[in-house]
Amino acid sequence: MYSRSHLKYILIILLVPVFLVSLIAADRENTVTNEEIEITSLNLNQVQNRSINYVGTENKIKIKSGDTIYSILIDLGVTAKLINRIASDKNAENFIRLKVNEEIYVTQNKEFLLLEKYDDEFYNLSLTINGDSFDYAKSRDDLKRLKQFKEFVITDSLYASGKKIDVPDSILGDLIYIFGWDIDYVYDIRNGDKVRILYENIYSKGRLIKTGDILAAEFVNRGEELSVIRFTQRGRKDYYSLDSTNIRKAFLRTPIEFARISSHYNPNRKHPILNTIKAHKGTDYAAKRGTPVKVTGDGVIKTMKYSNSYGNYIDVIHYNKYLTRYAHLQSFSKNIKLGAKVQQGDTIGFVGSTGLATGPHLHYEFHIDGKHTDPVKVEPPNAQSINSFNKKYFDKLASERKQLIKKLTAI
Ligand SMILES: [Zn+2]
Known part of the structure; x- marks a missing residue:
């Protein structure tokens, strides 16, 4: 859930200034811990523990749009003839398929050219070129998950303050998402608010290959401390407060991100097309045709069909x-079907103007026990708390993580 990119949230946060005067604060740089091992001093030169033949200078290439294995290898001095042989080797298939932003580690010396990269499951894929021959290998070893701790005081915006001490974008995005259920970033944030984050980094052979999830975090907002602990329950990763309440609400506030409300719930509204008094039993969100519509809570698709008034609609x-x-959807998502389960945030359809609609918008309704309710005013319940089966384990984990943060905290 939280591995999704939350760049949109970050963009919003970037635009949000924090009021009040700036405080002078000593932000804490990173401390890395996995209980005993300090790895702050670890760098690539120290971990060249491969065969002596491979010792050489290691460079990292980040794949850009338009890069191909051909262009990469040509730049490294490999002949076109050999590249063609490599490219037609079935075993090397996964290696030569490049993705934008993927990183390739290149070690080169007089005899060898070694290219390495990591797949989504953290397997090391390597291609060794030695003269006219090449070899391809796949292995997963020396994988380490290490906890990383960072803390900072907010002095301008949450995002900018985090960036000052190099908190990765993915972590800041997740942080903003996690605390976004409780904190309104426009009105609630103050200079002097503190953030502490314990997250996971995944290393292989001393290389940081992936920034993982936030394991625990604290947000001191106007003197009030909010703590969250990550926990997986029934296969779903969520964040819980120390009393084991899920911090996620069972429903998103809106089915479209950052959409403008064009018409509120109103039991006495004049219908724009029928021109009669007809209650408006939902909220309309103006959005461009084709904008993804997200299901606001976990559930099951009960209806997906066309009606003259609602057009294409989903219940x-x-x-x-x-x-x-x-309602008024242009189309349904190909990933859903009648009776299927959906998870909060899944795209179920796309904004359109089918049925009785003057222009593209989403008509969204919220019913409780069969009764129409104003979707804007409804106070959504929290998603499922820690169940009694997991409670003991959760409490132990929460207390361990809390203590670890306490030990590392300096501000
Ligand atoms: Zn409507």
């Missing part, structure tokens, strides 16, 4: 108590 039933309706 989703949640916990046998709630129903959400998404």
Whole structure:
């Protein structure tokens, strides 16, 4: 859930200034720990523990749009003839398929050219070129998950303050998402607010190959401390407060990110097309045709069909108590079908103007126990808390992580 990119949130945060005067604060640089091993001093030159033949200078190439294995290898002095042989080797298939932003580690000396990269499961894929011959290998060893701790005081925006001490974008995005359920970044943030994050970095052979998830975090907002602990329950990663309440709400505030409300819930509205008094039993969000519509809570697709008034619409039933309706859709997502389960945030359709609609918008309804409710005013319940089966394990983990943060905290 939280591995998604939250860049949009970051962009919003970038635009949010923090009020009040700037405080002078000593931000804490990173401390790395996995209980005993300090790895702050670890760098690539110290971990060249491969065969002596491979010792050479290691460079890292970041794949840009338009790069191909051909262009990369030509630049490294490999002949076109050999590249063609490599490219037609079935075993090297996964290696030669490049993705934008993927990193390739290149070690080169007089005899060898070694290229290495990592797949999504952290396997090391390597291509060794030695004269006219080449060899391809796949292995997963020396994989380490290490905890990283960072803390900072907010002096301008949350995003800018985090960037000052090199908190990775993915972590800041997740942080903003996690605390976004409780903190309004426009009105609530103050200079002097503190953030502490414990997250996971994944290393292989001393290389940082992936920034993982936030394991625990604290946000001291106007003197009030909010703590969250990551926990996986029924296969789903979520964040919980120390009393084991899920910090995620069971429903998103809106089915479209950053959309403008064009018409509120209003039981006495004059219908724009029928020109009669007809209650508006939902909220309209103006959005461009084709904008993804996200299901606001976990549930099951109960209806997906066309009606003259709603056009293409979807009803989703949640916990046998709630129903959400998404109308005037241009089309349904190909990933959903009648009776299928959906997870909060899944795209279920796209904004359109089918049925009785003056222009492209989403008509969103929220029903509780069969009754229409104003989607904007509804106070959504929290998603599922830690169940009794997991409680003991959660409490132990929460207390360990809390203590670790306490030990590392300096501000
Ligand atoms: Zn409407």
